[in-house]
Amino acid sequence: MIIAQITDLHVRPRGVLAYGGLDTTAMLGRAMAAIAVLDPAPDCVIATGDLADCGLADEYRVLDEIFAQLSMPVFVIPGNHDRRDAMRAALSGRHRYLNQDPNFLHYAIDDFPVRLIALDTVVPGDDGGQICAAREAWFARTLDASKGKPTLVVMHHPPFLTGVAGMDPSMCRTAPSFAALIARHPEIERVVAGHYHRPIVVRWAGTVGFVAPSTAHQVALDLRRGQPNRFNHETPGFALHVYDANVGMVSHVVPIGDFGPSREFALPPEYPGRT
Ligand SMILES: [Fe+2]
Numbered sequence: 001m002i003i004a005q006i007t008d009l010h011v012r013p014r015g016v017l018a019y020g021g022l023d024t025t026a027m028l029g030r031a032m033a034a035i036a037v038l039d040p041a042p043d044c045v046i047a048t049g050d051l052a053d054c055g056l057a058d059e060y061r062v063l064d065e066i067f068a069q070l071s072m073p074v075f076v077i078p079g080n081h082d083r084r085d086a087m088r089a090a091l092s093g094r095h096r097y098l099n100q101d102p103n104f105l106h107y108a109i110d111d112f113p114v115r116l117i118a119l120d121t122v123v124p125g126d127d128g129g130q131i132c133a134a135r136e137a138w139f140a141r142t143l144d145a146s147k148g149k150p151t152l153v154v155m156h157h158p159p160f161l162t163g164v165a166g167m168d169p170s171m172c173r174t175a176p177s178f179a180a181l182i183a184r185h186p187e188i189e190r191v192v193a194g195h196y197h198r199p200i201v202v203r204w205a206g207t208v209g210f211v212a213p214s215t216a217h218q219v220a221l222d223l224r225r226g227q228p229n230r231f232n233h234e235t236p237g238f239a240l241h242v243y244d245a246n247v248g249m250v251s252h253v254v255p256i257g258d259f260g261p262s263r264e265f266a267l268p269p270e271y272p273g274r275t
């Protein structure tokens, strides 16, 4: 099974640029084009929040049109730039799974060899996220139904620290029982997130924590203390989470762009073992 993860699309209404000149909607188009030509094709796409830049109905209309062009199912969750009500109103027609809970946009998908459990970390008006007691209780009940099936936990705000001072203050706030719950479920292959706009991998709660790069702007890597987040024009990307029963899950980060044709390796005669 192949799961393509796109994140932090920050789509704006048609003709509107983000952040003083970024055409985030066109950048999403380039991500969609890159996914459409993958061979083998992914079985599904997960879009891990900050789908819209301001949570506007016009932005979700653009997203709905773009996602409708993909041949595989797309599963979406909100981020801090999204508004639950506007997102549900615009997308739940084609994305029926958004109706699993009246209060939160969380859901489980059992259609594939890997189970998807998507969490809603949004706290309206807050850059950071949270798994509150109600959401954790839903997650615990949903995990109990996993029956050991390989599972991917999908959320916008990472629930783990990264050591990046500009990012960690807006992580997902959780009770200690949340990490303990994950640690009790070894069928969780990954906890995958977005929000930080760059690729990050950590070991956390007995599983792998992963953050995918944005399809739009990236957050500049700055490991100094006390520095604010700044964005730059590093190459956008997406992730492919590939599951094979014999291999387990392997995650690839795929840059988006025209990097020229692939070429065969022509080893020189002085290559070790040849002479
Ligand atoms: Fe974002």
Ligand SMILES: [Fe+2]
Residues within 6 Å of the ligand: 049, 050, 079, 080, 081, 156, 194, 195, 196
């Ligand atoms: Fe975010």
